[in-house]
Ligand SMILES: Cc1ncc(C[n+]2csc(CCOP(=O)(O)OP(=O)(O)O)c2C)c(N)n1
């Protein structure tokens with residue numbers, strides 16, 4: 041039964057109990073600054089705390105103050121709630137709360153709604169003094185009805201005015217109350233949530249927001265004829281819920297790193313905001329440098345003289361850091377670089393998701409600059425990968441890059457509460473005497489590994505240089521030395537690769553189509569592949585976490601499938617586009633690498649629409665490719 | 669050891685460093701290059717102050733002068749062109765026990781590294797900074813520098829440079845939180861040594877602008893600077909850079925200047941009449957960013973674990 045028919049039945053059978061759903065997708069859209077995100081995040085937290093699976097995606101306009109009541113200004117959040125674990129943003133929304141009639145168009149442009157989507161819309165615009173506003177409101181409502189949405193007008197501000205002077209400010213908590221009633225959420229938890237988010241505010245403010253919450257709840261109870269229930273999971277373990285940037289920040293603390301050196305850039309900044317708030321009590325400091333070049337230079341200086349440091353940035357910042365990152369590879373300075381990817385090139389789409397930095401990260405330096413690159417697929421991995429990256433950086437004496445993206449950065453998802461382990465934390469800075477006879481670049485010929493001296497260690501004196509150097513760290517222009525030391529630095533990747541296992545295959549070990557993916561698309565792709573498998577299609581998928589060196593065994597896995605393709609969020613030419621031939625087609629970023637690595641004719645689907653991929657889109661691509 | 673009895677040796681400090689202990693390799697600068705003089709002075713300072721080589725770090729950018737760390741038997745960081753300051757600040761931030769020096773050239777500091785330089789002044793991290801100003805790019809073979817005088821003939825300005833030079837002293841004195849700003853010349857070893865020594869003793873970003881000879885690419889300038897004693901004026905103050913009477917006598921001119929007077933310092937820097945050598949400005953009780961950096965060292969794993977668990981409680985379900 042579709043939601044629409046369910047709703048219709050419900051509306052005609054007043055007084056029934058709540059409808060049980062396995063999942064629902066809720067969106068709250070507003071002008072920016074109206075608190076829709078705070079409302080949605082709270083709703084998500086409450087739901088997660090009740091034991092539901094949750095995934096959120098923020099809807100962010102590119103400007104801080106876009107014009108009000110415009111489609112470009114659509115700001116808000118999507119929350120997908122389920123009875124099971126939720127791994128992605130899903131397809132079209134089931135229920136939308138809209139603060140005006142224009143902002144939904146920003147989402148309609150992205151095919152976010154469909155026939156049957158319930159739209160709870162602020163009704164005050166019908167009574168605006170301005171003719172044009174009243175008209176556009178009436179027009180939009182007519183259009184929404186024609187599109188098949190279930191439109192319900194809600195007097196949000198009018199109701200809020202009964203309690204507060206400025207309803208624009210408190211409306212979001214009133215809406216939270218309304219949603220809590222619709223979805224049978226525990227109002228006590230909602231109160232606690234409000235106390236948590238306004239903990240730095242006065243009691244008056246907290247109480248006023250709690251009053252609004254109850255008012256919204258009451259209004260929904262009295263005026264709406266439907267109620268839902270999404271059965272929570274049986275939780276047998278403790279969970280935490282947070283967004284990807286907070287998870288990165290906590291990962292930094294848990295890794296034992298003590299210096300985060302950064303320059304503000306969307307969508308990476310909030311990780312540093314989080315750290316700035318709490319890092320000091322864990323013995324850490326955030327350094328906001330004068331630019332990204334200085335940020336990475338500071339981090340490298342800090343690593344050189346002590347514990348491995350981290351720098352967190354996004355595409356344009358990576359571009360500026362390039363020269364220093366080459367130095368880190370050449371001089372073998374351990375360093376963790378987090379790249380929260382956004383749309384590029386240049387300033388691109390600052391608030392939107394893309395997976396476009398892979399090639400820049402892999403090949404951004406001049407000369408050969410081997411490095412280890414990992415990509416997180418979930419919020420949970422945002423936490424754990426930082427810890428792993430720090431360890432790898434230390435043991436392999438190398439920069440380690442972590443690729444996350446705007447989707448993970450702002451998305452919230454519950455995951456198992458980490459059980460903190462002692463060995464996650466970096467050991468104290470080694471100040472014991474350096475072993476006599478050991479050079480500062482005492483490369484092991486088999487593995488390329490060596491241990492670094494740290495200033496303060498007696499007997500370890502050396503001058504780090506980005507110039508070609510020998511085992512003593514001495515500048516050397518000797519041809520054989522440069523050939524040999526390049527081989528040794530490269531060898532570290534081969535050594536590291538031996539510690540990796542081939543990726544696990546989601547589905548059958550062989551078949552018609554293999555999807556290869558990386559990063560935040562994991563949830564959507566596995567959901568789509570699961571649906572396709574249920575329909576009997578012979579499709580499987582693998583998801584890569586290590587991109588340099590690549591996980592082993594790929595060629596052999598590929599050989600068991602008739603077709604192999606990547607699905608990514610970056611640019612590629614469509615094979616059948618005008619003027620595109622086999623000779624000039626440009627592939628998606630991972631596809632290029634896989635083609636080069638395996639010599640398999642790996643195809644790809646990718647786009648740069650600034651949106652996370654929906655399972656529906658992925659499923660469509662699977663069907664198209666498999667039938668070709 | 670030359671007939672010393674073992675018990676006599678015990679009277680020496682446990683580890684008495686001699687000049688040799690700070691020397692490494694043979695400096696590959698040209699004959700007559702001022703860099704040799706600075707190196708000798710710095711090595712002497714290390715011995716006088718008995719700096720532990722193991723706890724001393726020389727950080728540089730790229731240029732002839734930036735080769736400096738390779739000739740010091742201490743830890744060193746010969747990094748990128750223009751980027752010595754961020755690296756040095758990063759090194760010092762969590763290592764208050766290290767003595768960190770920065771070596772930079774006029775191109776390195778005032779051109780490609782200008783942004784980092786300005787901010788490093790403001791951070792006022794405890795660093796001893798020596799700007800080697802030969803008013804030319806040495807390593808890349810004679811291009812104009814931002815500090816080159818108008819009319820400087822170089823490979824990129826074959827008909828003479830056209831822009832007025834940037835004055836590192838005026839720039840430094842113009843930045844908030846500047847704390848130690850001095851000027852000296854490599855051909856006056858005694859004055860230079862006293863200046864570097866005072867800079868090292870100062871807590872904060874101690875900026876020493878060294879007029880440095882490049883006899884290969886700037887022979888006329890070197891000749892003019894070193895022979896014309898009319899241009900140079902010694903700044904005299906008890907709180908400034910003090911030299912012996914003999915050395916003082918080598919200056920044709922001297923002028924009083926109270927180094928706590930920043931406006932006076934700015935006027936001296938802007939003066940077109942004379943080149944003043946000495947301490948232009950020293951500010952006490954300025955904010956040191958590295959004090960913040962080191963304020964919470966030594967948090968234990970147990971404390972970190974407790975803190976993280978409290979965070980998980982906050983985010984717990
Ligand atoms: C990013 C970058 N750009 C350019 C260079 C080339 N380069 C090396 S040193 C230098 C200028 C050196 O002049 P200065 O800083 O005055 O030092 P000096 O050699 O005079 O001591 C230049 C342009 C470089 N190494 N890196």
Ligand SMILES: [Mg+2]
Pocket residue numbers: 731773774775800801802803804805806813
């Ligand atoms: Mg120069």
